[in-house]
Amino acid sequence: MTAFVLGATGFVGREVVRQLCVRDTRTFAHVRPDSSSLESWRTRFAALGAEVDTTPWDAAQLGAQLRALAPVQLYILIGTTRGKAKADAIDGDIYEAIDLGLTKIAVEAARLSGCHPRLVYLSSLGADATARSAYLRARGKAETVVREAGLSWAIARPAIITGDRDDTRIGEQAGAVIGDGLLAIARVFGGRGLRDKYRSTTPDVLASALIRIGEDPVADRIADGADLR
Numbered sequence: 447m448t449a450f451v452l453g454a455t456g457f458v459g460r461e462v463v464r465q466l467c468v469r470d471t472r473t474f475a476h477v478r479p480d481s482s483s484l485e486s487w488r489t490r491f492a493a494l495g496a497e498v499d500t501t502p503w504d505a506a507q508l509g510a511q512l513r514a515l516a517p518v519q520l521y522i523l524i525g526t527t528r529g530k531a532k533a534d535a536i537d538g539d540i541y542e543a544i545d546l547g548l549t550k551i552a553v554e555a556a557r558l559s560g561c562h563p564r565l566v567y568l569s570s571l572g573a574d575a576t577a578r579s580a581y582l583r584a585r586g587k588a589e590t591v592v593r594e595a596g597l598s599w600a601i602a603r604p605a606i607i608t609g610d611r612d613d614t615r616i617g618e619q620a621g622a623v624i625g626d627g628l629l630a631i632a633r634v635f636g637g638r639g640l641r642d643k644y645r646s647t648t649p650d651v652l653a654s655a656l657i658r659i660g661e662d663p664v665a666d667r668i669a670d671g672a673d674l675r
């Protein structure tokens with residue numbers, strides 16, 4: 447079994463790579479070719495047993511690479527933040543440009559490859575192409591691109607992902623603490639389904655769920671809440 451991971455350097459992506467390697471899946475960890483940390487990622491991923499791929503973000507080039515490697519799953523675990531977009535000098539709607547834009551490239555590459563990988567897409571709770579939030583709107587549109595690719599797919603919609611990041615995200619941590627506290631109270635009053643759906647998760651739990659839905663014989667499904675535990 448071979449898997450290709452886009453967004454491998456992310457908080458979730460690196461854990462997906464680690465867990466795939468533990469399972470003896472041949473794993474290609476994609477790192478953008480202009481990454482300032484490329485050498486450190488090479489060392490880190492080599493230690494896990496993964497192979498680093500630095501194909502540029504271009505549908506034709508990525509498609510040719512996927513054709514050569516023939517992965518069974520293509521994990522798409524990408525997205526920007528305000529801070530990252532600023533560092534990348536991206537203007538305008540950053541989520542439309544990166545979260546949606548790179549997903550379109552990934553999906554087009556998978557289609558061009560002709561090797562029919564399953565698309566395993568990390569989305570977000572609340573993703574909706576008509577949402578008022580630019581982030582959730584881009585996620586909703588990206589989900590449509592994944593679902594309409596003509597390939598098998600699995601979409602994960604987690605709530606907040608928390609844990610020890612390289613870059614501290616105060617809002618994320620505070621959101622998780624407050625949200626989980628309120629949900630614990632809701633559970634006392636019988637809101638178990640609510641708690642399952644909205645409570646925060648961690649990269650290890652989420653990575654294992656992503657791999658599970660990526661390898662599940664049942665394809666074309668959206669997983670959230672208890673499905674991602």
Ligand SMILES: NC(=O)c1ccc[n+]([C@@H]2O[C@H](COP(=O)([O-])OP(=O)(O)OC[C@H]3O[C@@H](n4cnc5c(N)ncnc54)[C@H](OP(=O)(O)O)[C@@H]3O)[C@@H](O)[C@H]2O)c1
Binds near residue numbers: 571
């Ligand atoms: N954090 C949450 O609470 C949460 C909740 C639900 C859903 N999600 C979604 O899940 C996604 C992954 O989460 P995460 O925490 O793993 O994110 P992360 O740590 O920020 O990782 C994002 C990944 O996207 C890549 N990326 C970002 N901008 C790029 C660009 N311009 N060109 C190429 N690659 C780029 C990053 O590569 P570099 O390392 O090279 O920058 C990295 O591999 C997020 O983007 C988010 O939309 C997050």
